Amino acid sequence: MPPLRNNMAASMQGVAKVLWRITPSILHPLRVYQPCLQRLPLRARLPPVYSSRHPFCQAASLEDKGAAEAVESLSRYKEKPWEYLESEEYIQKYGSDPIYTGYRRNHKGGIPPQKTRKKCIRGDKVCGNPCPICRDQNIIIHHQNVKLLEQFISSHTGMIHDPTKTGVCMKQQKELTEAIHAARDHGFLPFQIPYVEFIGEDYSNSHDAVGKTPPPPPSATAGESWYKWYGQLTPDENEVAKVKKKYKAYLKK
The missing domain is CATH 1.10.287 (Helix Hairpins)
Structure with missing residues (x-):
């Protein structure tokens, strides 16, 4: 040798x-x-040759299998994003709470900013602590994803939650608003119409101010007013004196 x-x-x-x-x-x-x-x-030494039963090979195969499953689930959720909210992965991660529960944006001081950031992902760069939608790639905004859209609508007023409450960036907030309007137009979400109590006095036409104009008085020299209620008004003497003093130069002598 x-x-x-x-x-x-x-x-x-x-x-x-x-x-x-x-x-x-x-x-x-x-x-x-x-x-x-x-x-x-x-x-001179030959490099070691690992068999398929080696722990390193088994770990690599498990990682490849997990990556393949992640890609497959992501492609499936892109076509049907509403299936993710019914999956076991979503239930284990969020439970029955909205996706923005417990979210807090990184900011200086104890007072949060008045507006959320414009976008969390710019090209290939992701900002620190992205918003609740940008941090989970399986959450996709779609007008048929009703369970997701309902989390951003107030159950009392039917209005869309402000982004300062949910922490969603302005880009995702715009897409949410468009998706909610599209869902309402397609009938996936109901319109919240506020109840207004009907009062007949507000819509009656029996009042003199909104009724038909009465015929003119028989003579203008009789001193009768055009409307009956106008003759019952008594102007304040102090206010009349102030107006006369202010416009004294313009009044006819």
């Missing part, structure tokens, strides 16, 4: 020298490692 190793080392040195002479600019690093090549017969 030692002569065989010496022959291998000599052959490798010869090949290295020939290549170094042909392309000195490319193989310049070989000059640095030439002393290591001289000691190759004493330290």
